[in-house]
Amino acid sequence: MQIVRALFICTLLLMISGCSSFKDIDKRYYVLAIGLDQTDNKKKPYRVTLKLGIPAEKIQPGETNKYELVSEDATSIQEAIRLIKTKVDKELDFGHTKVLLFGKSLVSQSIREPLDWFLRRRDIQLIGFMGIGDPSAKDLLSASPKSERLPANSLILSLAHEGTESSYIMTESLSDFHRRLKEKGKDPYMPVIQLRGNTIVINKAAVFDKERMVDILGTEQTRIFNELIRNNIKFEIKTVTPQLKYNITVQKYKLKYKLLSLQSSEPTIQLDAKIVGQVEESTTPLYEEDWHKLEKMSEDQMKERFLKLLTYLQSKNVDPVGFGLRYRAMGYIDEEDWEKWLDLYPRMKFDVRIHIKLIDTGVIK
């Protein structure tokens, strides 16, 4: 009996100060995407744009992706958010912020400082997707494709590869970006999202060094970049010769690389790619041709493309694939070894070996 009484009193005590964070789901305004831009104003360098989702009961594509875009200039991100809070009627909830966009001018200057706010807050998901908005993040956030069921949904679906699975779309999560920013031996990258009319196009990527954006890769380069970085994607290999033109769809893809002869004068990175694919499109019937010849032609062309991209990245002195980390993983962990690497990387030669295996030519010959 005593224990019941004691429990009762304790429960009453708890009730006094509980309930403080009780806030219903419809009293919150969900921030679905954040955009960060650079302004020309030196006193207020950051422009924060928030895309707030307006909920609807029945989901209809194109109808229910209503949103509200609020924007504010301030000296820091926290201040901007605070100013924005005065403009909205409900509590801002960042728990569903899945997309973090940065303006092109901002990342050309510096990404380190603004990133701190995103990492420090507990409610920004570390699995949030990052991207660069071209021309600016604010413009991107105003896009509202007609097939969208919820605001910012098209961005989320395409970046998460839940909707379309294209080999041009590079995905980068906040945690991965932060890891690459700090890591000795791996450099960050981000997809570049552009606006075309009312739709969004993601087919470029940008490479960073430890401080800012270094370069934006072209569309073709982005595709090969994707093949280099990620291991289990579906992509196509285009082979063009004077007689034949065909596309191979890749079913299985494995890329391995080794660092060899680092002490000698010819340090090499040997990349081995094993591909199993089938022909998807061709200008002439391929069944009767010598498949080994076809494979060889595709291999050569792919090797060219890989080499071109690798040397390009090397010339810009960025290392997004992670060769530096592999160097350290091989056992070179001292400070002097790292200095040696910084000197070694621009001199490295790439030896790309590709093995393609064609399993069939599709449904027709």
Next chain:
Amino acid sequence: MKRYFYYVVIMCMIINIMLNVPTYLIEQRYDGAVMGMIAAVVSGGLCAFMFIKSLRPFPGQGLPEIFRTYLPHAVRVPLLLYLGIMWFAAGGVALITFSRILQRYLDPDIDILVLRILLILICSILAAGSSRSILYLAEIIIIFHIPLIGLLLIKSLGYEYMDWDAVKVVSHYVKNPPNLEVVSVASYIFTGYINMAVFNRYFHKEDKITWLWIIPIIGIGVLFTTFFIPIGFHGTEGVETFIYVWVSTADSMRMEYGFVERVIYMFLLVYLSLSLLFITVTWHVGAELIKDAFSKKRWVQTAEQRFSWKLWIIILLLSVQCLLTLKYLNEKQFFELSRQWLILRYISEIGLVMIVFWLGRKASKCK
């Protein structure tokens, strides 16, 4: 009956995250953490083996009874009090750390004092029950939550962003010698066996605990995943940025096809149950030790006490210090304090194992 031993051991292995073990290890990752972990495996396995072996001549008796038979009064009482307080500190550290994590990640507006009072109430009422009930509770909780943790680990090992190169880099630092801090921090994984101090009362001659060699093997697995997975996710340099490393690691994972997309929520809620279990078990053991220090009669296995007022009062009095740390310590100071406490605990553990080993030898010589 003997399977309950393994539940307590597994519980202690998994709870290491709540004692900030990964954070301390990762701070020293370039300075001998890897070698320290291997040393901890050896030390922990050895201690477990010695302790359990030494308890064999004492079926049905807990540490208080053994001390009563062999040690003089002046040594027994302070020793039991000291041990009881160390046990309480274990539960207390887990409580404080976890309530901070909960408040930070799950519910920022909650008053942390109220949260702690709730957790203290729940754990103290359950810890004042009978030892058998706590073992049954441990069985149920562990069986339901270990598959979820296993799922998390397997998912993280095969995850797209898991970087094995970073893991290899850190493993090359194995040549650096460890210091006491790393060994003591890493050896907490193996401390589950020491709860037998009180639970041995219910283990009789036929419940001989075999398969002790499993403890080092599982311990190696747990230790290496707790240390290397955050490094694989956050990189060798980036892993230092986070205060609670494993929580941020859980946040970096996505379950695309699960109901809960952010793994961090599943992680936190599963660990809530496990932490409550850990706090209940440690506080129960600690309270039993202290109660026996103050009682004149030897403990006899009578009809089970389902709720003992004495135990509850002891627990409440000692758990008040968890609330006091709110006022006097900030987070950084608390980190330092728990680091020192882990080192102290390791030394005490070795001391205790030595004492029990000596008593065990004495007893088997007498027989």
Next chain:
Amino acid sequence: MCDDTKLYYLIDKPFLSCQTAEEFTQSLLTYGAVKQTDALKLNEQITLGHTVVQHMGCVYSVNVKKSLNEQSEDIKIEHVLTGPQKALAEDLLANVHMIRSRYKKQELHLEQYILGRSSKTEVMLLFDVQLAKQQLLDRIRAKLLSIDVDILQSTGQLEILMNSRRFSLFPTMLITERPDRIVLNISQGKIVILLQGSPFALILPAVFYDFMSAMDDLYQAYWVSRGLIILRYIALVLTLTLPALYISLISYNPELTRVQLTMTIAGSRAAVPYPSYFEVFFMLFLIEALVEASLRLPKFIGSTATTVGGLILGQAAQQAGLVSSIMIILTSAVAISNFVIPINTMSAAMRFVKYPLIVLAILFGFIGTVAGMFFLIGYLANLRSFDEPYLKLFIGEQQASRPDKSR
């Protein structure tokens, strides 16, 4: 109270056909007459349904009680697909007859007690003397002898009287009307108490697992019964935690689910002006009232009321903007899952337990829900049913209380 036929055969006919008075005395004694010496006891005998005969200066009493309700009833509460379909009767001796004919061992012992000052109810203790624990028997006997109550009419009342705790929530003794369940439990060493005038028997000790097992588990194929057991436990967890999880999700941490789901839920709740716990309490109150009312409704109105309550009230409440549509699904899931629990007393206990969980969820969100479930499991693990652990997983141990493990 007297049965005319018995009166005729035991007293009238012999009286008329006997030649001498001694023959009649002999026949009276053969028919079970007891010689009474104490005049005070005669009133008691008459109220018990005996006839008092004064013959040749001696007073005898003969039992000619008319037995009521000797017919075994149909199963009303614990239905089974392929098992026996008749329950116990309301007469004690008829029940004993039923049980004996299913359990034909001579070790089945019976002990009779009389409880209740005004009702003088006969209580029978049944057990297998070889399998039941001696300690337990002594304890129960002592308990029965110490009961001092005015009227004892139902098994539920007896359970409360035998329980040493005053404020109890979880049943520690099983109440059942099925003879096959009783016989199975006797064969596992449990003790059964039967009551005159009640078609329900009391089985003790009973642990948590017993309350979640139905006799169907023994009568159906292995995989089918395993699947149904898993379903029952899932239903148990659902009925306890769904309302609490709803409140935690809606009002504390909506970021737990995917963004698409959150927006849909927010949209459907946009019309509801009240906070989420009001919705929950409103719908739960409706459902509880419905369940209680359907117990008492006359058969003719019964089904109409359920239709009205279930479909129309819920739908109308949603249209009026009082509750959201998700709440309706949730409440019906909770109500249905509750009745998946086979034994009524446990089902009622679980109906009660979800309210403290809801209160914890209102105060603390997910933390409160998980901590509350932890406390519940710990509390159940701490309960003892006559010294048997209440909640314990039986992995690798031969425990007496599993219905599919008979000795």
